[in-house]
Amino acid sequence: MKDFRDRLSAGLPRLAVVAHDLAMVWLCWTGLHWVRYGFAANPPPMSLWSTQIAIVLVAQGLVFWQAGLYRGLWRFASVPDLWNIVKASLIGLLAISLGLFIYNRLDPVPRAVLLGYPFALIGLLGTPRLLYRAWKDATSERTGRSSVRTLILGAGEAGDALVRDLRRSGAYQPVGFLDDAPKLHGSKLHGVPVLGSIGDVVEIAKETSAKLLVIAMPAVDASEMQRVVAACERTGLPFRTVPRLEDVLVGRSLPGELKEVAIEDLLGRKPVLPDWKAIRSWLGGRSVMVTGAGGSIGSELCRQCARHGAQRIALVEIDELSLMTMEAELRRDFPNLECVAVLGDCGDPAVINHVLAEAKPDACFHAAAYKQVPLLEAQLREAVRNNVLATETVAAACRDAGVGTFVLISTDKAVDPANVLGASKRLAEMVCQAMAEQRSTHFVTVRFGNVLDSAGSVVPLFREQIRVGGPVTVTDAEVTRYFMTIPEACQLILQAAAIGSHEAIYTLDMGEPVPIRLLAEQMIRLAGKQPGKDIAIVYTGLRPGEKLHETLFHADERYRQTAHPKILQAEARSVIADQVVSALRGMREATARYDQIALAQALRSAVPEFQPAQEVSEPHAATIVPFPAREARRI
Structure with missing residues (x-):
């Protein structure tokens, strides 16, 4: 009733x-x-x-x-x-x-x-x-007299939709628009006037008694967003932004949601736009296996594979909570997807053979790896066991099972390696090259730089340091890194797999490297604080194995354009398969004995270009560098 x-x-x-x-x-x-x-x-x-x-x-x-x-x-x-x-x-x-x-x-x-x-x-x-x-x-409007007076930056389509949403909510009162198009000045949008240019935000915010700024410019590039954010910061008011359309479509943001400006929005280059048609054509209806499926890259790979047509995904993960969480998310969001979840070490041949027999994958994405540079300098055995020997185990099993494509997820640190992480990933690339000549499996290597907000990366570290009031620790004032977002990294992986050349190494044209000092300063500003005043920045010196600057390309690898304008393909350096097999045999024996000296010798012999970075002879005390009077160049 x-x-x-x-x-x-x-x-x-x-x-x-x-x-x-x-x-x-x-x-x-x-x-x-x-x-x-x-x-x-x-x-x-x-x-x-x-x-x-x-x-x-x-x-x-x-x-x-x-x-x-x-x-x-x-x-x-x-x-x-x-x-x-x-x-x-x-x-x-x-x-x-x-x-x-x-x-x-x-x-x-x-x-x-x-x-x-x-x-x-x-x-x-x-x-x-x-x-x-x-x-x-x-x-x-009458009932919302106590609502937040809001100034909107951008009088385009996003601003038009935003003012409607704000009025419906009743919690915000739009008091004006700012837009750089002179023809809009003096006009009205839904009765809200366009008061001036974005550069006038400080004066106009005072005149209108605005309490919140909202950036309604989701389509602008990073350099323009930097300018707008800089203008917002000068007002001292809190500011938010509307999400990008692609973030709404893939479920990372809700329509009409006001979110904080993320550091990803301020990267110094435009995001890579993948060829989704080619990816869906290659991926649709396939079965794929993802190792390290609970990690930052592995979990996003699973989501994107499910979103773009994979029929079955086999999850291989050694951490039980990560595996359980990822499986539950996939079953909730993609009820028609077949999930095969296996808890185990991908370096265990029995685990991999079981997954291959159970899921019969058409492609394998090998994302499982250790990646923390300073830690691995003192953990050589585990770096070799997980990054090299486990890669050989998975790659050999996929080759023997006739898996169509094997994708190794590598790093820019494998180019002219100066640390254990880079050397172990370079040797893993060589393992795949040595196997590529033997069977029909396509062995593809994808290299990219640092991934924003991945587990253990600098962004979550800075965010936590800012949350507790600082200081923010930076190794060196001159250190730079290449950055990309987690979704962007996974799109590159799928795009490279869809291109599908045999024995190929792909890398992303990542634009200019980002100074870590400026990254820290911008994150402090985004938190509503001032670098050197509210939050100190402490320079601690380079850690063992770290370089000032990373390189994306090796001198002996000739790079050429692919079908995708932002993805480059390297001409792989030749490797002697017998020497690689011999090196792996010696490493397995040294690993079984936990002989790190023998492992170090074997790694240097197998990767001749491995030049360990000079350790700081006398680690200097952490210094606090005064924040310069003039404003530093933004990211």
Whole structure:
């Protein structure tokens, strides 16, 4: 009984709208007749109800229903709703004409009534809707006197949609727009004036008593976003931004959500736009295996594979909580996806053989690896065991099982390696090259730089240090790194796999490297604080194995463009398979004995270009460098 009452109460407003519209049809039809014959000397008899009027109401009512006129709400009536009314009125005229032609050959219906009917009906249906919306918007403004006075930066489509959302919520009161287009200055958008340019935000924010700034410019590039953020920071007010369309589509943000500006928004290059058609064509309906499926890269790879058409995903993960969390997320978000979750070490041949037999993958993404540079300098055995020997185990098993594509996820640190991480990943690349000549499996290597917000990376470290009040620790004032986002890294991996050249090494054209000092300063500003004043920056010196600058390309690897403008393919350096196999045999024996000296010798012998970075002879005390008077160049 309660459910019936709920459905009844929910349906009453819609029934009222239907009754209103049919009443407007009746008024329109009879009113036009009265106007037509009102001044005639001998007007024909006119009644308030007749068979003719019944046919008009039935015909027009059916057209209203089919046109979807009752799927929208008057509270949010807009141009699409008015366009629906126009279409319904014109089609309704045809339906009425057909019905009356069958009934009485249209004999008593004046042509003036037929010609004027759709135009009069559009006015009678559209005007109440627009008046109701205007009244509700005005009511929201009056009841929202205590709402936050908000200045919107950007008077484009995003700003148009934003001002509507803010008014509906009642928690924000838009007081003005700022836009750099001079032709918009002095105009109004939904009654909100465009007050000036973005560069005037400090003065205009004071004049309007704004308490919040919202950046409604989701399509601008990183350099423009840096300029806008710098202008917002000068006001001292909190600021937010609207999410990008792609973030909404993939579920990282909600429509209309106001989010803090992330460091990803300020990277010094435009995000890579993948060829989704090629990726979906390659991935659709396939079974894939992901090692390290619970990690930062592995988990996002699983999401993107599921999102773009994979039929089955095998998750291999050694951490039980990460595996359980990732499996639950995939089953929740992709109920039609087949998940094969296996807890185990990918360096264990039995684990990999079991997964291959269970999932029969067409492709393997090998994301499992240790990656912390300073830690691995003192953990050589585990670095070699996990990054090199486990890679050999997985790659050999995939080759023997006839897996179509094996993708090794490598790093820019494998180019001219100066630390154990880089050397072990370079040797893993060589292992894949040595296997590439033996079977039909395509061995693909993908290199990229530092991944923003990945587990153990500098961004979450800085964020935590800022949260607790500092200091933020930077190794050296001159150190630089290449950066990309987690989704972008995974898109590169999928794009490279879709290109699918045999024995290929791919890397991303990542633009200019980012100074870590400037990254720290910008993150402090995004937290609403000032570097060197609210949060100190401490320079601690390079750690063992770290370089000042990373390189993306090796001198002996010739790079050429691929089908994707931002992805480069290297001509792999030749390796001698027998020497690689011999090195691996010696490393397995040294690993079994936990002989780190033998492992170090074997690694240097197998990777001749490995030049360990000179350890700091006397680690100097941490220094706090004064923040310069002039504002440093932003990221």
